[in-house]
Every structure is written in C-alpha cells, then in structure tokens.
C-alpha cells in the first residue's frame with residue numbers, strides 16, 4: 551500500500567478539488583481527509599457514514615468538591631489561571647496536572663474529554679476515513695493521526711491511500727505528511743502562494759517525503775506561475791502540472807454533482823494530466839500495479 555498526500559502551505563488553494571479529481575480517476579483508492587479543522591471533502595464525496603466514534607484528544611481537570619478543604623494550593627500553582635475561586639475552568643485548563651499533583655487531599659483528577667468525532671464511511675469512489683474537530687478544541691494533530699490509522703486499516707488489501715492533507719505547516723500538517731510515500735503540493739500563483747509553497751516543501755524535505763508541485767489557477771497570474779516554475783527548476787523539484795482557473799469547477803461543487811463531472815471540465819483535464827504524472831512517480835513499475 552502506498553500513500554499519497556495532497557498538501558498546501560495554506561488553505562483555499564484547491565487541494566480538495568485536486569484530491570476529489572484524483573479519487574474519481576483512481577477509482578477505489580482509500581481516501582482520508584486529514585483537514586480535520588475544516589473538513590470539506592465530504593461535501594464532494596457524499597459519503598454514507600458506517601461508523602462514528604468519539605475522539606478523546608485532551609484532558610481537563612475535574613474537582614470533587616466533597617473532598618476539597620479549600621486550601622487554595624491548586625489556584626496558586628496553576629500557571630494558566632484556569633482555577634478561579636477554587637473552581638477549574640475547562641476552557642482555560644491545559645491538562646498539565648500540576649494542580650492534581652499539589653492537592654493535598656486528592657480532590658482533583660484529570661479526565662479525558664471528547665475533542666472531536668472520527669468517522670469511517672463508504673463512498674462511490676472507495677472507503678473514506680474522516681473526522682471533525684469540535685469548535686475551539688486543540689490537538690488536531692492527534693485526530694489527524696487517528697484518521698490516518700483508520701485509513702490504513704481500511705487499506706490493508708488496497709494499493710493506494712490518498713490523503714487530503716491539512717494545510718499550513720503546523721502539527722496537523724506534520725501528522726498528515728509524515729510516513730507518506732509522496733506529497734503533491736498544490737499552490738496558487740501569488741507572492742504569498744510561493745512563500746507558503748517554500749514552507750511546505752521545507753516540511754516535506756525535513757520528513758524525507760519526496761514532493762511534487764502543481765499550480766492551481768495558474769492563468770490568474772502567468773508571471774508568478776513562471777516564478778514558481780523557476781523556483782521548482784532551481785530547486786530540482788518537479789512541477790507536474792498547471793491547472794487553469796475554471797468557473798465550471800465551482801458549478802460542479804455548488805450543484806453537488808458527482809466528482810467525475812469535474813473531470814469533464816478544462817481544469818479536470820489538467821488534473822488528469824497531473825494524476826498521470828503523480829501516479830507514474832508513485833508506481834514506477836507501471837500503473838497496472840495500482
């Protein structure tokens with residue numbers, strides 16, 4: 551089983567559209583949406599949820615008032631000001647456990663709290679692992695790891711996992727990128743797009759993941775697209791495709807049409823070219839291995 555992650559240095563570059571196009575082309579790859587902070591691949595895939603589980607990704611302190619002798623040590627030692635008037639505030643609590651450690655009567659204990667939901671679904675294009683982080687919850691990297699674990703279980707007898715990666719360069723991105731066989735970085739032709747691309751390529755390099763690049767909406771700025779192409783050449787990174795801006799893609803998404811309709815658009819045809827380049831890199835022994 552090989553794992554391909556579609557990634558980007560920031561959100562809104564068209565990463566999810568490219569992922570959806572790839573899924574329609576792969577037909578029966580296992581898919582994972584690792585963008586747990588703002589998942590939207592499900593909007594394109596129309597999944598049928600088969601399993602949904604609570605995900606406990608954080609701990610918070612809970613107090614047993616009956617045992618408390620009101621000594622105030624917990625409030626004094628909490629450096630996050632998460633205990634006010636001797637009452638823990640779960641929104642401020644970082645789950646460090648210091649207060650429980652200093653409490654002389656054992657009135658405080660750390661409890662795991664639900665920070666999101668993980669789901670396994672069926673789609674027309676193959677099994678789908680996805681999740682949703684609760685609003686305001688942290689530690690999304692752990693939930694991304696859960697999504698990847700579920701996808702790997704689903705892929706035991708499959709050849710390919712396609713991961714819609716988390717955008718940016720933080721912990722969730724690392725969780726979605728590390729251990730994959732190949733990354734496709736999707737960028738857009740803007741000065742900040744190039745800067746974000748450099749950062750995500752740096753993360754991929756750090757984790758030893760080979761990265762390819764494609765430019766989405768390249769015709770919105772042919773000059774900056776050329777700059778990105780030059781950057782890729784100078785850094786020996788393969789630019790495997792340029793996808794034009796195409797309002798027909800928006801129409802497919804808005805109307806909730808099946809993902810394969812994407813492939814009929816101009817942008818879809820360019821996505822197919824990118825796919826062929828990516829897949830020949832991922833399966834150098836030939837596409838029949840897929």
Ligand code: SF4
Pocket residue numbers: 610611627628629630631632633638639642643644645646647648649650
């Ligand atoms: S667990 Fe840490 S952050 Fe939470 S209330 Fe106790 S000392 Fe404060």
Ligand code: SF4
Pocket residue numbers: 613617618619620621622623624625636649652653654655656657658
């Ligand atoms: S340290 Fe323990 S006993 Fe003291 S105020 Fe806090 S909860 Fe109560």
